[in-house]
Amino acid sequence: MADSPIPGQGVTVQQLFKNNTFALDYYQREYTWTRDEVRTLIEDLSHRFMTQWDPLHEREQVDDYAPYFLGPFVYHEHGGRTFLVDGQQRITTLHLLLIYLRQLLADQEEDVDVSAVEELIYTARHGKRNFAVDASEEPARAQLLNALVKDWNGLTGFLLPDDSHVSVRNLHDRSREIDEDFPEILRGEALVFFVEWLLSRVCLVGIRALDQENGREIFVSMNDRGLRPSPVDLLKGHLFQQLNQNARAELGKAWADMLARLSAAGADAHEANTPSTYVRSFLLAQYARFDELSQDAVEIERAFHEWVLSNKAHLRLDHPAGARELITRLTEVAKRYCTALRASREFRPELAAVFFNGHNGIDNQFTLLLAIASPEDPDRIFVEKCAMVATFLDLVYVRRCVNNLPVQRRDLDEVINGLIPVLRKCRTTDDIATILGREIALLEHDFRELKSFGLRANNRRLVRYLLARMTAHVQRECGGGYEEADYLQGPLNYEIEHIWADHFERYKPLVKTGANFDYWRNRLGALLILPKSVNASFRDDPYEQKIEHYRAQNRLAASLHPKSRERNPQFTKYLKAAGLDKAFHPCPMFGMQEIEHRQELYQRLCEEIWNPRKLGFTLPKIPPSHEQVVRRRTRAHYGIELVDLITAGLMPPGAKIFRKLKGDTYFATVEESGVIRLDTGEPFPSLSAAGAAISRTKACAGWDVWRIEHDGATVPLKNLRNEAIRLGLSDARS
Known part of the structure; x- marks a missing residue:
């Protein structure tokens, strides 16, 4: 084949970033990728990797893993610099992901060399970092990237300048969300393998433009002329082909109105690709089959227009009126979707739970909300149904979180996909209240584990959410105050306040060790939420001085003061009505005793806020049996679990395991269900999560660091796991 005057070359991620600095030309748009797009990229990468990884593999075997193609990018070179013409979104996201992976590798306590990743992120000269995706012309972007490289955890205290560009604000938001969306399975021993695979086996094709002008022409050609039709366009073509001329004219206007409405709602909610997202959610919610043999969900996610073509009989498209019915329903339900989408970003009291789920990144809530959306319902009825379903998801999310269970999209999809078929049949709000009440009764986890819950490296957003909900609840019950949205996203920028200042020496007589100080200081009962400006003004003060400041703040903070009940009749009335008079005792x-009492108070408040009956759900008169609840348990998605070792007799239930860190030894008990319970009382579903909680990091190679006495010797749990694999337990599970 003859050489092209515009050449292309395949590169790995490592080759892409090594010794390269990418700049942006004047015609390039801002960095605009949404959370969903970033999350989809991470999920695609992790899924491809996990289909190949085996815990028994050696690292060099990664060289034999199948590669993954990420698509083309276009660039031109000038003055020793590489200017991106097309591909900015993917390359910027990859750069951000590399910074995060560097943090995770550094968190692993084993001897992990981060230099191979670090050299792809930036080069250092004269004490300054020069980033691979050039930030030299945007001071705010450089400040953000430097903050992330220094300590990803320190991003919480990073404040963007008011005049920051859209790109910088999006980078800031995506960096926070990557931490929440990165798969739990890749935070353990698989992490090192995943990074090597990403660098050496994930590929792109670079197309080099001749010069800047040629680059601009290519950019215009790729983004303006001859654009491929979107899946929504293709779906329209399939459906409208079956209509007569009059129906095409009539429904064509409804289709155009739908697209305009969706685009406007998407712009208001800062969401891209809203029409495609809606159609995908609509088909999942109203038509997909979710039995064990069905692949509908996978096929709709991959290419919903092709799924429609392949399922004409199921969708009644083989019936003359089928296309009209589907188009009419699709365009009408879109109005409901726009209502929910806006409510997920703009607080409405009657749809507060939709906003809470949006704040917590539960974007798959829309699939469940559309399952109960009917064009025949008045707006008021839809809002009532929508509020109840969203409230259920919020309750499930919070209960899972306080029990340290994963709450990523795939985990909640299991709940959502199981509910869609039964919710479709519900005609009234009472029907929904009964169905979801039964589901709540079957939930295995409640708020009892909150007694040992606290702030960790990977749950700050959740802790802030819990404190905001409790603060707003108490404030409202005492006669008014801000809505929850004001604490979560309001102009006062509320943040977590540690009641104990970060001064170990003040509390050494009580806690003895630095590790014990960190544990007690970060207990939920030792935390409040205060405006950032207030928090910063006295965070280092002794408690005796802080308590006077607390008295002037929200009612939950003020309740610490001995005089908090004086001339506060609404507060005392609330305490008596709620039965919290003793729980709210002043301090x-x-x-440590006061922290324990406060922890009990917070547990009571959570049980009150998320009380199913008060939320409107109809619980069954006869509680479900233990056997019914156990049957609902889900298992991890990959590999051997501790419960498998117990079942195989390789480990007894109640076994003691331990790990060492910085000269200290930490113990845990493995319960019969496979839950790892630390000596502090905290339960964790995986060894990596339990290990990361102790080291206060975001990642831990749990099977490597936890050890057990076995056959008279101290061995890593990895040895028992590998023995189970060799015995074929992993094959039996699959």
Whole structure:
């Protein structure tokens, strides 16, 4: 084949970033990728990797893993610099992901060399970092990237300048969300393998333009002329082909109105590709089959227009009126979707739970909300149904979180996909209240584990959410105050306040060790939520001084003060009505006992806020049996679990395991269900999560660091796991 005057070359991610600095030309748009697009990229990469990884593999075997193609990018070179013409979104996201992976590798306590990743992120000269995706002309972008490289955890205290570009604000938001969406399975021993695969086996094709002008022409050609039709366009073509001329004219206007409405709602909610997202959710919610043999969900996610073509009989498209019925329903339900989408970003009291789920990144809530959306319902009825379903998801999310269970999209999809078929049949709000009440009764986890819950490296967003909900609830019950949205996203920028200042020496007589100090200081009962400006003004003060400041703040913070009930009749009335008079006792001093009492108070508040009956759900009169609840348990998605070792007799239930860190030894008990319970009382579903909680990091190679006494020797749990694999337990599970 003859050489092209515009050449292309395949490169790995490592080759892409090594010794390269990418700049942007004047015609390039801002960095606009949404959370969903970033999450989809991470899920695609992790899924391809996990289909190949085996815990028994050696690292060099990664060289034999199948490659993954990420698509083309276009660039031109000038003055020793590489200017991106097309591909900015993917390359910027990859750069951000590399910074995060560097943090995770550094968190692993084993001897992991981060230099191979670090050299792809930036080069250092004269004490300054020069980033691979050039930030030299945007000071705010450089500040953000430097903050992320220094300590990803420190992003919480990073404040963007008010005049920051859209790109910088999006980078800031995506960096926060990557931490929440990165798969739990890749935070353990698979992490090192995944990074090597990403660098050496994930590929792109670079197309080099001749010069800047040629680059601009290519950019215009790729983004303006001859664009491929979207899946929504293709679906329209399939459906409208079956209509007569009059129906095409009539429904064509409804289709155009739908697209305009969706685009406007998407712009208001800062969401891209809203029409495609809606159609995908609509088909999943109203037509997909979710039995064990069905692949509908996978096929709709992959290419919903092709799924429609392949399922004409199921969708009644083989019936003359079928296309009209589907188009009419699709365009009408879109109005409901726009209502929910806007409510997920703009607080409406009657749809508060939709906003809470949006804040917590539960974007797959829309599939469940559309399952109960009917064009025949008045707006008021839809809002009532929508609020109830969203409230259910919020309750499930919070209960899972306080029990340290994963709450990523795939975990909640299991709940959502199981509910869609039964919710479709519900005609009234009472029907929904009964169905979801039964589901709540079958939930295995409640708020009892909150007694040991606290702030960790990977749950700050959740802790802030819990504190905001409790603060707003108490404030409202005492006669008014801000809505929850004001604490979560309001102009006062509320943040977590540690009641104990970060001064170990003040509390050493109580806690003895630095590790014990960190544990007690970060207990939920030792935390409040305050405006950032207030928090910053006295965070280092002793408690005796802080308590006077707390008295002037929200009612939950003020309740610490001995005089908090004086001339506060609404507060005392609320305490008596809620049965919290003793739980809200004041704290003139604040030691370990007071933290325990406060922890009990917070548990009571959560049980009150998320009380199913008060939320409107109809619980069954006869509680489900233990056997019914156990049957609902789900298992991890990959590999051997501790419960498998117990079942195989390789480990007894109640076994003690331990790990060492910085000269200290930490113990845990493996319960019969496979839950790892630390000596502090905290339960964790995986060894990596339990290990990361102890080291206060985001990642931990749990099977490597946890050890057990076995056959008279101390061995890593990895040895028992590998023995189970060799015995064929992993094959039996699959």
